Amino acid sequence: MVRVARVVANSIGEELGVVPGTELLAVNGRALADFLDWEFLTADDELAIEARLPDGEEVIYEIERSDGDTLGIELEPPSVRRCANRCEFCFIEGLPKGLRKNLYIRDDDYRLSFAYGNFATLSNMKERDEQRIIEYRLSPLYVSVHATPWEARRVLLNNPRVPNIVDQLTRLAEHGIQFHCQMVIVPGLNDGAVLEQSLTDLWALDDAVLSVAVVPVGLTQFSHLYTGESMSAERASELLDGVDRWSRRASAERGDPWVFGSDELYLLAGRALPGPDHYGDYAQIENGVGAVTSLRERVRAGVTALPRLDGRRIGVVTGTSMAPLMPDLLAQLESATGASFVLIPTINSLFGPTTTTAGLLVGADIRRALEGRHDLDLALIPAETINDAGLFLDDERFIVVRESLPMPVYPSYDFMDVLSLEGDAVRVGAGERAA
Numbered sequence: 001m002v003r004v005a006r007v008v009a010n011s012i013g014e015e016l017g018v019v020p021g022t023e024l025l026a027v028n029g030r031a032l033a034d035f036l037d038w039e040f041l042t043a044d045d046e047l048a049i050e051a052r053l054p055d056g057e058e059v060i061y062e063i064e065r066s067d068g069d070t071l072g073i074e075l076e077p078p079s080v081r082r083c084a085n086r087c088e089f090c091f092i093e094g095l096p097k098g099l100r101k102n103l104y105i106r107d108d109d110y111r112l113s114f115a116y117g118n119f120a121t122l123s124n125m126k127e128r129d130e131q132r133i134i135e136y137r138l139s140p141l142y143v144s145v146h147a148t149p150w151e152a153r154r155v156l157l158n159n160p161r162v163p164n165i166v167d168q169l170t171r172l173a174e175h176g177i178q179f180h181c182q183m184v185i186v187p188g189l190n191d192g193a194v195l196e197q198s199l200t201d202l203w204a205l206d207d208a209v210l211s212v213a214v215v216p217v218g219l220t221q222f223s224h225l226y227t228g229e230s231m232s233a234e235r236a237s238e239l240l241d242g243v244d245r246w247s248r249r250a251s252a253e254r255g256d257p258w259v260f261g262s263d264e265l266y267l268l269a270g271r272a273l274p275g276p277d278h279y280g281d282y283a284q285i286e287n288g289v290g291a292v293t294s295l296r297e298r299v300r301a302g303v304t305a306l307p308r309l310d311g312r313r314i315g316v317v318t319g320t321s322m323a324p325l326m327p328d329l330l331a332q333l334e335s336a337t338g339a340s341f342v343l344i345p346t347i348n349s350l351f352g353p354t355t356t357t358a359g360l361l362v363g364a365d366i367r368r369a370l371e372g373r374h375d376l377d378l379a380l381i382p383a384e385t386i387n388d389a390g391l392f393l394d395d396e397r398f399i400v401v402r403e404s405l406p407m408p409v410y411p412s413y414d415f416m417d418v419l420s421l422e423g424d425a426v427r428v429g430a431g432e433r434a435a
């Protein structure tokens with residue numbers, strides 16, 4: 001059963017009398033277990049939908065629709081599948097106490113892997129789930145492999161019942177399912193020979209594995225389960241040597257690098273990031289692979305179209321890992337706009353100084369970084385720090401933080417999104433400060 005959250009005005013759903021709270025039970029005789037069933041079973045143009053209205057009345061909606069007519073029925077969010085593992089490096093286990101409840105949910109859900117690109121380990125899958133993936137062609141999936149040798153994966157996932165990932169991927173690949181994989185590397189556990197074996201196994205799956213990201217373990221000061229070492233510059237460099245060797249082979253044999261080091265790995269190793277050609281269509285950009293290069297490209301492509309902002313002083317708040325890469329970008333922005341940009345590297349007060357990612361800065365950090373800066377006309381903060389509800393990870397509201405600061409503050413993904421508003425944001429900003 002799935003439940004209706006909203007019915008779009010003037011839609012088929014409204015015409016039929018579907019209302020929020022209606023339970024949708026079956027489509028064309030097949031029971032509905034979740035949003036996936038709904039999405040796929042309602043793809044036909046002739047539908048018999050069995051439903052139960054909020055007052056308990058059971059009805060059957062018979063629908064014949066033309067191509068392209070949508071039902072206009074939106075479902076309540078699905079309940080996510082919980083993770084059966086207990087990885088020592090789990091970011092959720094590294095969260096401090098007292099944050100909002102839903103941040104502590106450890107999901108491991110192949111359905112969200114397909115729908116939203118969330119990584120899943122597939123370790124809680126049943127045979128029925130594999131059948132659904134095949135029937136609905138849920139491809140590509142985003143899979144946290146970490147290691148293919150069973151013993152290493154069992155230790156990494158801290159789960160004695162973890163299934164054999166190569167067998168799982170092979171069964172799905174035989175039915176045309178493809179994967180983007182990630183390997184979170186814990187020094188001493190799945191680097192070296194284990195990584196080599198894992199890449200060999202994934203390579204053998206041929207074009208079923210579209211890409212592999214090699215990501216260093218990320219820890220906070222609260223990662224209480226973790227007993228391993230943190231990622232050093234030397235180890236990051238060794239990992240990149242292996243990645244380079246495999247990506248040269250893949251480029252020669254398949255025409256694309258196939259395996260990618262995450263941006264953080266390059267930053268840790270102190271190595272230059274590859275250029276845009278290396279990343280192709282940036283398949284794992286959400287996983288921090290190629291994000292810096294993509295940002296550089298967007299600035300390079302858009303900077304000459306920016307309006308003049310002579311005399312303005314613009315603060316740029318960022319995390320400590322991105323800070324060394326910023327001066328070059330800010331120099332381009334200064335030269336194109338005439339504004340001066342002030343870089344404000346900021347330490348993460350919630351997760352501790354080992355958490356250097358800009359997107360994990362919290363409201364208190366932004367406030368601390370900017371509260372004394374009466375010299376700025378405007379400040380840009382990483383847009384990734386704020387969720388759809390306008391909240392930072394520490395539950396501070398963006399609008400409350402912004403109102404407490406002496407300058408207008410704008411969330412920005414790539415500078416262009418704010419500065420290219422023909423200067424409006426910046427001009428308004430200056431006016432607000434003067435007032």
Ligand code: SF4
Binds near residue numbers: 084090092107121
């Ligand atoms: S798979 Fe591991 S890292 Fe992912 S949510 Fe589960 S315990 Fe955490």
